[in-house]
Amino acid sequence: MEGPPRTLIHLLLLLLCIASKCLGGASGLNSTQMVTLKVDASPKLARKIPDTFLGVFFEEMGHGGAGGIWAELVSNRGFEAGGPNTPSNIDPWLIVGDDSSVYVETDRSSCFSRNIVALRMEVLCNDCPAGGVGIYNPGFWGMNIEDGKTYHLVMYVKSPKTTCLTVSLTSSDGLQNLASVTIIVAGDSKWIKVEKKLVAKGTNRTSRLQITSKKKGTVWLDQVSLMPADTYKGHGFRKGLVSMLMDLKPRFLRFPGGCFVEGGWLRNAFRWRQSIGPWEERPGHFGDCWQYWTDDGLGYYEFLLLSEDIGAAPIWVFNNGISYNDEVNTATIAPFVKDILDSLEFARGSANSTWGSVRAKMGHP
Structure with a gap:
């Protein structure tokens, strides 16, 4: 590795000269006094920048994860951006329709x-x-639906009477x-869990997913997910954005x-335990710093996968x-310490350990 670039040396010399002039004027010294600075920039004194010096810092803000690098296309897939209460x-x-043709509400079922x-x-x-009529x-x-690409639909549904639903990808006005x-x-x-493949016959950058029926009756829906089939290594990340990360x-x-x-x-802080396991069972949380709900499909386990990828x-x-507004007393900090130790065991523990076994069950022994 070579020594400091000449531009940097010149800048340091300029700053030193300015400082010397200011100090000289303040102390009554002759402003024309000469100052000599010797800089040894020989390679023998250079210090190699560590290989681990450069990296990236991810923050779930501005939908950088949910709606960004995480490829889930449905926002608020569990209908619970308001939390567990109804x-x-x-x-x-x-x-889709009007109040005379369709009625929707949330319950705890x-x-x-x-x-x-x-x-x-x-x-x-x-x-x-x-x-x-229905919902979208x-x-x-x-x-962003692209012609010829396949999208994986997963949803949970129940009904007291046999009924027929149509799940569609349409333009934003529902006409295409x-x-x-x-x-x-x-x-x-x-x-019941429903899994289907949707193959796009056209491209539309502002599409929507809609679930409709033409039969009178009642149906319950939960955990509606739509993911592109071609995520990076099948791990749920957008290929294009991961490629940009790797270029760094x-x-x-x-x-x-x-x-x-x-x-x-603190009640709205990220909790790693609630972000692991089957995605359908993750409760999600409201990120009150950035004022939006995340279902935590992009959780602790997925971040570890991305690092590895x-x-x-x-x-x-x-x-x-x-947190910004509250904190626990140091006398009651023990649960937080245990939480940290358990998170390390999840990442590094053997498949026979308590939390390492959870990771292994998720597919990474």
Whole structure:
């Protein structure tokens, strides 16, 4: 490695001369006094920059994760941006039709104990419009659907009577149909998991996902997910953005943020335990520093995978019992210390350890 560049040396000399002149004037010295500075920039005195010096810092803000590098296309897929209480906040879901043809509300009937809120949709019309009525989700500022690409749909549904649903990818006004699939729901009031492939027959940068029916009746929906089939290494990340990250050649990845980890209040801080396990069972949380809900599909485990995928050392930022507005007494800090130790065991422990076994069960022994 070579010594400091000449530009830097010249700048240092200039600053030193200015400082000398100012000090000389202040002390009554002759302003024409000469100062000599000798700089040894020979290679033998150079210090190599550590390989781990350059890296990237990820913060879940401005939808950098949810709606950004994480490829999930549905925003608020569990209908619980308002938390576990009902009525919950279902934004940005909206209805297809009007109040006379379809009625929606949230209740606490989900099959997932950690995120108990589900959406109840009642089709009111006997003679429904040709395209049916229901709900739609525009994603994060519109879904970028591309011609010929495959999208993986997962949703949970139940109904007391046999009914038929149509799940479609359409333009933002619902007029252009890019892909659709029909789902028959058995009328036994039992939650079922539906998995379908949607292949786009057209491109639209501001698409939406809609779920409609033309049959009068009631249906419950929960955990509606739509992911591109071609995520990076199948790990759920957008290929294009991961490629840009790799071009930076980062030696470390610091995650999942700073303010996001602290929270405006501790009750809204990021909790790694709630961000692991099956994505359907993650409760999500409201990031009150940046004022939006995340379902934590991009969780602790996924960040570790991303670090491994791009060849970067993971730097895990944890909460030490302090938020912007409150903190725990140091006498009661022990649970936070244990939480940190458990998170390290999850990342580095053997598959036989308590938390290492959870990681192994998720697919990384």
